[in-house]
Amino acid sequence: MEFNFADSAKKMRSSAIRDLMSLAVRPDIISFAGGMPGNDLFPIDDLREIVAQLPTKRLEIAMQYGETSGMNTLIIALKNWLQQKGFPVDKNRIILTTGSLQALHILGKIFINPGDTILVENPSFVGALSAFKSFEANIVGVNIDKNGICIDDLREKLKLNPKFLYIMPNFHNPAGIIYSQQRRTELLQLMQEYNVPIFEDDAYGELFYDEETKSMLSPLKTIAKNEEQILYTGSFSKIFGPGLRLGWMLVPPEVYEKAEKCKQAIDACSSTLSQTLAEEFLTSGRMEKYIANLRNIYRQRRDCMVEELKKHMPAEVSFVEPKGGFYIWIKLPKGVNEKELLKIAIEKGVVFVIGSTFDPLGNENGYIRISFSNNTIEEIQKGIKILGESIKYLL
Amino acid sequence: MEFNFADSAKKMRSSAIRDLMSLAVRPDIISFAGGMPGNDLFPIDDLREIVAQLPTKRLEIAMQYGETSGMNTLIIALKNWLQQKGFPVDKNRIILTTGSLQALHILGKIFINPGDTILVENPSFVGALSAFKSFEANIVGVNIDKNGICIDDLREKLKLNPKFLYIMPNFHNPAGIIYSQQRRTELLQLMQEYNVPIFEDDAYGELFYDEETKSMLSPLKTIAKNEEQILYTGSFSKIFGPGLRLGWMLVPPEVYEKAEKCKQAIDACSSTLSQTLAEEFLTSGRMEKYIANLRNIYRQRRDCMVEELKKHMPAEVSFVEPKGGFYIWIKLPKGVNEKELLKIAIEKGVVFVIGSTFDPLGNENGYIRISFSNNTIEEIQKGIKILGESIKYLL
Numbered sequence: 040m041e042f043n044f045a046d047s048a049k050k051m052r053s054s055a056i057r058d059l060m061s062l063a064v065r066p067d068i069i070s071f072a073g074g075m076p077g078n079d080l081f082p083i084d085d086l087r088e089i090v091a092q093l094p095t096k097r098l099e100i101a102m103q104y105g106e107t108s109g110m111n112t113l114i115i116a117l118k119n120w121l122q123q124k125g126f127p128v129d130k131n132r133i134i135l136t137t138g139s140l141q142a143l144h145i146l147g148k149i150f151i152n153p154g155d156t157i158l159v160e161n162p163s164f165v166g167a168l169s170a171f172k173s174f175e176a177n178i179v180g181v182n183i184d185k186n187g188i189c190i191d192d193l194r195e196k197l198k199l200n201p202k203f204l205y206i207m208p209n210f211h212n213p214a215g216i217i218y219s220q221q222r223r224t225e226l227l228q229l230m231q232e233y234n235v236p237i238f239e240d241d242a243y244g245e246l247f248y249d250e251e252t253k254s255m256l257s258p259l260k261t262i263a264k265n266e267e268q269i270l271y272t273g274s275f276s277k278i279f280g281p282g283l284r285l286g287w288m289l290v291p292p293e294v295y296e297k298a299e300k301c302k303q304a305i306d307a308c309s310s311t312l313s314q315t316l317a318e319e320f321l322t323s324g325r326m327e328k329y330i331a332n333l334r335n336i337y338r339q340r341r342d343c344m345v346e347e348l349k350k351h352m353p354a355e356v357s358f359v360e361p362k363g364g365f366y367i368w369i370k371l372p373k374g375v376n377e378k379e380l381l382k383i384a385i386e387k388g389v390v391f392v393i394g395s396t397f398d399p400l401g402n403e404n405g406y407i408r409i410s411f412s413n414n415t416i417e418e419i420q421k422g423i424k425i426l427g428e429s430i431k432y433l434l
Numbered sequence: 435m436e437f438n439f440a441d442s443a444k445k446m447r448s449s450a451i452r453d454l455m456s457l458a459v460r461p462d463i464i465s466f467a468g469g470m471p472g473n474d475l476f477p478i479d480d481l482r483e484i485v486a487q488l489p490t491k492r493l494e495i496a497m498q499y500g501e502t503s504g505m506n507t508l509i510i511a512l513k514n515w516l517q518q519k520g521f522p523v524d525k526n527r528i529i530l531t532t533g534s535l536q537a538l539h540i541l542g543k544i545f546i547n548p549g550d551t552i553l554v555e556n557p558s559f560v561g562a563l564s565a566f567k568s569f570e571a572n573i574v575g576v577n578i579d580k581n582g583i584c585i586d587d588l589r590e591k592l593k594l595n596p597k598f599l600y601i602m603p604n605f606h607n608p609a610g611i612i613y614s615q616q617r618r619t620e621l622l623q624l625m626q627e628y629n630v631p632i633f634e635d636d637a638y639g640e641l642f643y644d645e646e647t648k649s650m651l652s653p654l655k656t657i658a659k660n661e662e663q664i665l666y667t668g669s670f671s672k673i674f675g676p677g678l679r680l681g682w683m684l685v686p687p688e689v690y691e692k693a694e695k696c697k698q699a700i701d702a703c704s705s706t707l708s709q710t711l712a713e714e715f716l717t718s719g720r721m722e723k724y725i726a727n728l729r730n731i732y733r734q735r736r737d738c739m740v741e742e743l744k745k746h747m748p749a750e751v752s753f754v755e756p757k758g759g760f761y762i763w764i765k766l767p768k769g770v771n772e773k774e775l776l777k778i779a780i781e782k783g784v785v786f787v788i789g790s791t792f793d794p795l796g797n798e799n800g801y802i803r804i805s806f807s808n809n810t811i812e813e814i815q816k817g818i819k820i821l822g823e824s825i826k827y828l829l
Contacts, residue, residue: 040662041629042688043597045569048544051695073499081497083490090485095478102476102675104468137532137679137701144700148568149443166702173543173699174440202438234436267435280497282706284532293437300446304568305539306532307561310705311677 047153047175069422071391071409074212074365078413080336081280082320082329089319101315105308108299109135109287113318117287120321125261126271132295134302137309139242139274139286143205144170145305146238146270146288149297150202151176158196158204160188162368162397162404164212164240167205176202180399183211185359187218190225197229203236203270209256210243210364213397213408217255217362227263235268236294242274242286243364245330248338252362260289267291275317277365278330283313337365337412343419344411351427353434365412368394371405375433380407384429389422442548442570464817466786466804469607469760473808475731476675477715477724484714496710500703503694504530504682508713512682515716520656521666527690529697532704534637534669534681538600539565540700541633541665541683544692545597546571553591553599555583557763557792557799559607559635562600571597575794578606580754582613585620592624598631598665604651605638605759608792608803612650612757622658630663631689637669637681638759640725643733647757655684662686670712672760673725678708732760732807738814739806746822748829760807763789766800770828775802779824784817 090098100110108114113135118128136142143166151157153175159168161180171178181196181204182189188206208218218226230237239259247253260271274286290298302308320326344367345360355372371377377393384390394406409426411419485493495505503509508530513523531537538561546552548570554563556575566573576591576599577584583601603613613621625632634654642648655666669681685693697703715721739762740755750767766772772788779785789801804821806814 040631040660040686042545042631042686043629044544044692045547045550045597047547048692048696051544051692075499078494078498081494083493083497086493086497087485090482098478098481099473099476100677102478102481102677103473104470104671104676137704141701149439149446150437152440152442155440166699169699173696234438236435236437265435276499280707281499282495282497282710284701284703284705291435291437297439297443297446301443301568304446304561304564305700306536306679308679309532310679310708312675312708313705315677 047173050175051173067388068385069389069414069418069425071389071411071414071422073413074410075281075413076277077336080333082325085320085325085329086316089316093315093319097315101312103311105311105314107303107308108295109133109309110311110314110318113314116318116322121289126258126289127260127266128289130266131289131291134288134290134295134298135309135314136286136288136302137306138276138281138284139240139272140166140170141305142272142286142288143167143238143240144173145298145301146203147171147174147176148301149294150236155202156199158193158201159399160206160211161399162213162394162406163205163399164207165396167240168399171205178399183214183216185216187216187222188226190222190229193226194229197233197235201235203238204230205238205240207240207242208259209241210246210361212243212364213366213392214359214368215361215364215366216359217252220255220257223257223259223262227259230268231265237269239269239271241271242277244273245278246334246337246365247363248334248341249362270294278326278333279317279320283310283317285309285313285317339416340411340414340419343416344409344423347420347423351424353427353431355434356430365410367409367411369407369409371407371430372434373405375430377403377405377407380429380433383432384426387425387429389425389429391426442568445570446568462783463780464784464809464813464820466784466806466809466817468808469805470676470808471672472731475728477720480715480720480724481711484711488710488714492710496707498706500706500709502698502703504528504704505706505709505713508709511713511717516684521653521684522655522661523684525661526684526686529683529685529690529693530704530709531681531683531697532701533671533676533679534635534667535561535565536700537667537681537683538562538633538635539568540693540696541598542566542569542571543696544689545631551594551596553588553596554794555601555606556794557608557789557801558600558794559602560791562635563794566600573794578609578611580611582611582617583621585617585624588621589624592628592630596630598633599625600633600635602635602637603654604636605641605756607638607759608761608787609754609763610756610759610761611754612647615650615652618652618654618657622654625663626660632664634664634666636666637672639668640673641729641732641760642758643729643736644757665689673721673728674712674715678705678712680704680708680712734811735806735809735814738811739804739818742815742818746819748822748826750829751825760805762804762806764802764804766802766825767829768800770825772798772800772802775824775828778827779821782820782824784820784824786821
């Protein structure tokens with residue numbers, strides 16, 4: 040039988056990151072590849088306690104279909120939490136989504152006609168690239184530096200009349216940076232002149248590793264004069280567990296209306312079991328305690344990785360020390376090819392993600408992404424030493 | 435700010451069934467509207483037991499990202515289960531999906547170009563219609579009778595060169611019928627002449643209410659000479675709980691490859707927590723016991739509803755007694771308008787879904803769908819009496 044697929048399906052490509060994931064589970068390989076929380080850090084005791092203690096009626100509701108936009112009680116809890124952080128929750132509406140990737144997928148679907156130009160940071164989150172590509176967007180990258188998106192480049196690219204701009208101002212994946220206050224202001228000033236929505240992806244915002252950074256976090260949605268321009272997405276993946284597949288969008292009513300209809304046709308609703316667990320985790324105060332603990336542990340892992348990098352990398356290697364999140368974005372010495380390095384490193388027992396994975400066009404850029412979130416101190420020490428040796432081998 | 439949505443988003447419509455759901459939760463109204471399992475029937479004790487007893491390592495994996503196509507251990511368990519039922523599991527591959535609606539959404543996305551003709555039964559499942567509409571399909575209905583799809587009408591409509599045929603041979607939603615063996619054979623014979631895939635949706639197949647019916651169930655995927663032509667979808671929603679959002683597709687490798695890439699861009703993976711619970715529910719033998727009990731209870735509810743209908747409906751009303759599933763599809767007397775009837779019935783305290791909801795073009799058809807799955811015997815007795823009075827009022 041010959042299957043006559045749709046044109047868009049004929050063009051689909053697999054995300055390169057997937058193949059690395061199979062390497063990531065080999066016990067003989069230290070993986071800095073995954074963008075995932077530490078397995079050892081999930082709040083399993085809390086989970087068991089919640090399921091044991093929740094009234095039967097609530098668990099029955101948790102096993103049933105729910106509203107497409109999410110369970111009302113969780114939406115209220117999330118609203119309260121976001122309001123405390125300064126979000127304009129009353130002018131916007133929330134949709135719970137199957138991971139925040141689904142929020143990006145839905146926003147992509149309701150904005151992109153095939154061939155439409157959209158802007159993303161270069162480098163950018165591979166999941167978002169994959170979602171936007173599935174709608175046949177013409178994806179244009181905008182440069183970033185250690186302080187955020189490059190305003191001049193953005194001004195230039197806005198002339199292409201893009202449908203939206205997708206960015207991660209807090210603890211960027213893969214670049215590990217946080218936008219400076221000044222850059223945020225400049226960005227908002229520039230964007231105000233254009234009728235172009237900003238998708239603000241804040242999956243890592245809770246994972247800051249010092250108090251000074253905390254004061255820098257202010258999401259664009261909380262500070263923009265024209266907050267309506269910003270379609271904000273968040274996630275429980277990094278503050279509870281990605282296995283729940285639970286994220287959200289906070290968007291103006293007009294966008295909500297389209298997004299809700301779109302979600303109806305995708306999966307009807309996100310797991311009500313996940314939503315019930317998340318609501319209880321959030322409202323019982325367990326989440327706050329849990330995140331505080333996560334910050335401490337991830338800070339230690341970050342500190343360790345930075346220290347080991349300083350110890351083992353040749354002088355030609357450079358990187359920005361991340362103030363939160365999971366990632367360090369390593370600029371390789373000239374002449375060291377990322378694919379060749381990956382091959383050598385895998386032979387020696389370390390895996391990571393090459394920079395081209397995060398390039399909107401898949402171009403090699405002389406960078407690699409390593410993450411410190413799912414490794415013990417010992418693994419980081421051992422793995423970074425191997426990485427250093429691998430780079431030196433190619434110099 | 436003016437949002438410049440994609441063309442397809444501008445055309446999106448809300449599913450009519452959604453508004454009824456808000457009525458369905460009003461305590462003063464008896465709802466026969468929802469296509470949902472009984473809240474009182476979910477296996478909450480099993481759920482608590484599983485979460486309490488699973489090793490911590492497995493719960494950690496349950497909180498983490500998983501493979502896009504699903505957790506390998508669940509796929510193996512599902513394969514074994516399906517193999518026992520005669521499915522060609524070795525020639526096909528499984529993808530776990532976020533409800534079986536997502537499986538239909540993905541299949542829609544990889545087959546439909548805007549404007550493509552597809553065939554569905556008329557009436558058809560509203561979720562599937564909504565998914566296929568979101569890709570701007572030209573949806574053409576094929577008539578069904580009490581024995582299944584009408585072969586002559588199908589032969590006629592196949593001339594339109596459709597991309598696929600979507601059907602529910604077992605306990606049809608909303609029509610409540612099961613395809614006869616003869617109709618299955620005729621259908622497969624006809625379809626063999628065409629290079630047109632069949633999407634076989636079998637969400638209700640486990641819910642047969644007598645042994646004779648059990649022997650009629652044989653899914654097309656298990657009996658077709660050209661089984662490759664059949665893209666099969668199943669669901670845990672009716673045999674564990676829809677709140678898990680867990681379904682699957684069993685499809686040939688070529689389709690798998692496209693579908694897996696498509697899912698990567700939608701939500702990366704389905705809830706690994708749900709998958710872990712489903713695996714344990716299935717492999718521990720709890721599921722089999724649970725389904726056996728469900729059949730008994732739903733049979734009683736079906737028997738009660740059929741009996742009450744015979745007691746309270748005017749002679750001009752007709753329906754096929756369902757041998758499984760959740761639904762009775764009621765043909766109204768001539769002159770009784772379904773919308774008017776719904777208005778009267780809601781005033782008297784009963785809600786259901788009008789037939790036009792399931793018509794591919796939204797045309798009125800003189801039918802209503804009532805479900806017996808989520809009501810007690812007392813509610814069924816009271817509600818059907820009210821429904822009878824409402825119809826008589828309009829005669």
